Amino acid sequence: MTNNNNNNIPVNEMHWPLVDKADKKKPKIRDLPYCQGNRKQRLEQQRKALPIASVEKRLVEEVQKNDTLIIVGETGSGKTTQLPQFLLNGGFCHDGKIIGITQPRRVAAVTVAKRVAEECGVELGQKVGYSIRFEDVTSSSTRIKYMTDGLLLREALLDPFLSRYSVIIVDEAHERTIHTDVLLGLLKNVQNARSRSINKCLNIENTEANYGKLLKRENDANCVSILKRCQGVKFPSLKLIIMSASLDARGFSEYFGGARSVYIQGRQFPVDIFYTHHAEPDYVDAALITIFQIHLEEGPGDILVFLTGQEEIESVERLVQERLRQLPEGSQKLLTVPIFSSLPSEQQMKAFMPAPAGFRKVILATNIAETSVTIPGIKYVIDPGVVKARTYNAHTGIESLDIVKTSKAQALQRSGRAGRERPGKCFRLYPESEFGQLADSTEPEIKRCNLSNVILQLKALGVDDIIGFDFLEKPSRMAIVKSLEQLFLLGAITDDSKLSDPIGHQMARLPLDPVYSKALILASQFNCLEEMLIAVAMLSVESIFYTPREKLEEARTAMKCFSSPEGDHITLINVYRASDEFVEKIKQGNDKEKTEKKLRKWCKENFINSRSLRHARDIHSQIRRHAEQMGLCVASCGDDMLQFRRCLAASFFLNAALKQPEGTYRALASGQSVRIHPSSVLFRTKPECIIFNELVQTNHCYIRNITRIDFLWLPELAPQYYAVQN
Numbered sequence: 001m002t003n004n005n006n007n008n009i010p011v012n013e014m015h016w017p018l019v020d021k022a023d024k025k026k027p028k029i030r031d032l033p034y035c036q037g038n039r040k041q042r043l044e045q046q047r048k049a050l051p052i053a054s055v056e057k058r059l060v061e062e063v064q065k066n067d068t069l070i071i072v073g074e075t076g077s078g079k080t081t082q083l084p085q086f087l088l089n090g091g092f093c094h095d096g097k098i099i100g101i102t103q104p105r106r107v108a109a110v111t112v113a114k115r116v117a118e119e120c121g122v123e124l125g126q127k128v129g130y131s132i133r134f135e136d137v138t139s140s141s142t143r144i145k146y147m148t149d150g151l152l153l154r155e156a157l158l159d160p161f162l163s164r165y166s167v168i169i170v171d172e173a174h175e176r177t178i179h180t181d182v183l184l185g186l187l188k189n190v191q192n193a194r195s196r197s198i199n200k201c202l203n204i205e206n207t208e209a210n211y212g213k214l215l216k217r218e219n220d221a222n223c224v225s226i227l228k229r230c231q232g233v234k235f236p237s238l239k240l241i242i243m244s245a246s247l248d249a250r251g252f253s254e255y256f257g258g259a260r261s262v263y264i265q266g267r268q269f270p271v272d273i274f275y276t277h278h279a280e281p282d283y284v285d286a287a288l289i290t291i292f293q294i295h296l297e298e299g300p301g302d303i304l305v306f307l308t309g310q311e312e313i314e315s316v317e318r319l320v321q322e323r324l325r326q327l328p329e330g331s332q333k334l335l336t337v338p339i340f341s342s343l344p345s346e347q348q349m350k351a352f353m354p355a356p357a358g359f360r361k362v363i364l365a366t367n368i369a370e371t372s373v374t375i376p377g378i379k380y381v382i383d384p385g386v387v388k389a390r391t392y393n394a395h396t397g398i399e400s401l402d403i404v405k406t407s408k409a410q411a412l413q414r415s416g417r418a419g420r421e422r423p424g425k426c427f428r429l430y431p432e433s434e435f436g437q438l439a440d441s442t443e444p445e446i447k448r449c450n451l452s453n454v455i456l457q458l459k460a461l462g463v464d465d466i467i468g469f470d471f472l473e474k475p476s477r478m479a480i481v482k483s484l485e486q487l488f489l490l491g492a493i494t495d496d497s498k499l500s501d502p503i504g505h506q507m508a509r510l511p512l513d514p515v516y517s518k519a520l521i522l523a524s525q526f527n528c529l530e531e532m533l534i535a536v537a538m539l540s541v542e543s544i545f546y547t548p549r550e551k552l553e554e555a556r557t558a559m560k561c562f563s564s565p566e567g568d569h570i571t572l573i574n575v576y577r578a579s580d581e582f583v584e585k586i587k588q589g590n591d592k593e594k595t596e597k598k599l600r601k602w603c604k605e606n607f608i609n610s611r612s613l614r615h616a617r618d619i620h621s622q623i624r625r626h627a628e629q630m631g632l633c634v635a636s637c638g639d640d641m642l643q644f645r646r647c648l649a650a651s652f653f654l655n656a657a658l659k660q661p662e663g664t665y666r667a668l669a670s671g672q673s674v675r676i677h678p679s680s681v682l683f684r685t686k687p688e689c690i691i692f693n694e695l696v697q698t699n700h701c702y703i704r705n706i707t708r709i710d711f712l713w714l715p716e717l718a719p720q721y722y723a724v725q726n
């Protein structure tokens, strides 16, 4: 790397061999859809210029002819925004039914719904709406509904036939999120059950007696379980469309009994792809260099940078600000905008707003901006080629988040965020030879995560035989067995593997990981649900404490004001309560905006990450509402934190660890040797017995979010696991 510094900026220059991958494909460059008209006319012209527009009639015919259809088309060709509108115009909602489109991420569901509502000239929530966890912007007149795949799974709990839908489009299926995979299995069952309900109920009355006859003839257990709950009602067939820009259509087609695949040719604007000459040792540094190279040398257009998580994004934000201060006076300004999943929705939406005049916008994003979304203004994409992904060790039952290389499909999606409004450029921060070695597609999440949440959902949907469930790709038997075992130990399922009543049913209703759901249920019995709601909300966000390297001592002193000798859970509760008291104090005489501004200042002074705290406060109010609706007793244990710690031991007994003579710990369930993370308040005191909530794998196996417990509580409170052998 050379130190080329023509503006006195401490940045290295990377040499981009001007290899133009797009040239090889010779994409057809269309005329820019500029026009003089008003916004409505402009939108109409943009729609007509999309590659998908020319095949509207054929696509509608394909959907009419085929119950299951796989559609593959280039990024930006118009699949997500246009196809539902074509189907609506093609009569697929004539009897009041809905076209549902699932997205793996909330941000895509929201922004695409907004765009489509605008294109249709309707108010969001009327004909076009969206529904995501805790936010439903639909009405009885909604016909095109965007939602997350997880939300549709939850809807299936209440309506097993998904009877309100005539068409379901599973978008971005290449992502293979655990929800997409389970949803596909479920939709296959629903399709079968719906067509059987037509074939077999057509000539008989839908009486319960006839429904019984129908059941006797069925032998597919999963299908029966759905039919059983639908009391023999007739349903029209369900159209299923699976869609992506980077999909192995063959695998999906085989799974759906030879379903037809169609390809939409052409993209709207070309994207030039550039690679580095050599592998870059530090991708964060390489990303910074590239941001400034683009900023100083390239024409107008905003920049989208893919990073791995909140902490990395926030550190790059600070580094960009530092380097900006060294730019000569009068240089064009650069505005950094972060976007990651735990950011509150209104803050995520800032990435979609135009940069103020005179500014270039640089969006620092995790992979939540990788698929489906169009971020107006983006011309340049910087792709370091890495992503934070879940991995699961079925032997130890431990799940962790690791930074891994992206797949080719992800690289394609990332470059596809440019070239949506005009030609674009994508800078991949690795050599072209490395691209060739990437896996074609991402390993399905279902093969690398703890399955207990999904199994709980499937059980609640009436699918009893999990090992026999027709998954697109089966998770390992060991992973299924381990998760069933965990659910059994948590009391969610009975020893004959049925959902337990009421615990299992209650747990399935809560939108949380099963261990956290169980913690809330137990806390209502231990009279400390107030405390547990706060703890679970605070544990659901990334790092509450913010410890900048240059102010380490100040940050440590600030943390001491909140820290509890009992551990991190009570420390987190102290932070939350202190923030609550502060808000109460300043609320009078300040409007919402001013209160939030003051709270941000308070956070800064106390070295607390205000974004994380805000997210935790949102989660808290949402789960509190759920707990109240379920009739759980929301009481506080007051100063009796012993009660709360006993409840932690009863809930997280699978994550208990015992101190070893040399000062490390042994996790009792897995036998793994672990160390207390330096960020824990118990790092120095090292109590004999603890429970923990998080495992971080770096050069050592660290545990975080830890509380001191008494070893004897384990056999008392979790005898199902720690029964004393006589």
Ligand SMILES: Nc1ncnc2c1ncn2[C@@H]1O[C@H](COP(=O)(O)OP(=O)(O)OP(=O)(O)O)[C@@H](O)[C@H]1O
Binding pocket: 050, 073, 074, 075, 076, 077, 078, 079, 080, 081, 082, 111, 115, 244, 245, 268, 371, 372, 373, 374, 375, 376, 416, 419, 420, 421
């Ligand atoms: N919010 C928006 N603002 C401006 N243009 C938009 C917006 N949403 C969509 N578009 C335009 O519509 C085009 C088609 O978008 P759409 O999301 O339907 O494509 P897609 O084929 O589904 O892409 P992908 O495979 O990347 O999800 C975009 O390339 C862009 O030109």
